[in-house]
Amino acid sequence: MRPVLAEADTRESLYLPDGRNIEYEIRFSTRARSARLRVGARDGLVVVVPAGLRREKVQQIVSSKAEWVAARLAEFDSVRHLIAQPVAARPEAFDLPALAESWRVEYREMRQTSVGAKTNQPGRIVVFGAVEDSEACQAALRRWLARRATESLPPWLMRVSVECGPEPSDISIKNQRTRWGSCASSGRISLNCKLLFLPRELVRYVMVHELAHLLEPNHSSRFWDHVRQMDRGADTHHGQMRDAWKLVPAWAQRAAGLEL
């Protein structure tokens, strides 16, 4: 047993790209030949390093992996609710708070091998084809969701852009697994179609966040100044984004290779 003080001494903190500050544990190992980072649901980030490695060096290594750590943590956030909540095999209805829409889903058995989904009338989606395959039904609904997002999110982003200033060179809608949005150095902003399950103010916050990256491609204090200028509730919204994955129903959560 090591003394308590030494135990406390092995804790360090790391700033993630999204501004979060997390604690991690350093474990010195005589067997480790190089640093190894591990992210688990229970222990969070643990860094195993060769015994005797300088602490500064450890911090340097961990900082250089901040993006990776953030992505792994987001995966846990995004799947945590799936464990408790049984997957609804075939959703009968769902809401899209971002658009203030409620949808009912109807399933129509048809003699074909594939499954499709289409908007039948306002508020009603028909899923048709081999509908006894619930996996295929969910995939068809995810494609429907991506189409609804492609119709609704780009014009919305353009309205926020006109209001706030920065202008994206291009907009794409994706079904990313761990990101709500991203901004490339080319000026292209990508938005996640699952944003449709979020309240309007959080969708706007994500848009503002990505637009601010057109001015500052980092998470510096200058970046956050821009964000706060464009969204007065930025700090609250930033905090609320942490749990936002829970608003996404399980059927939409699965990444279905939906690159558009």
Ligand SMILES: [Zn+2]
């Ligand atoms: Zn960012």
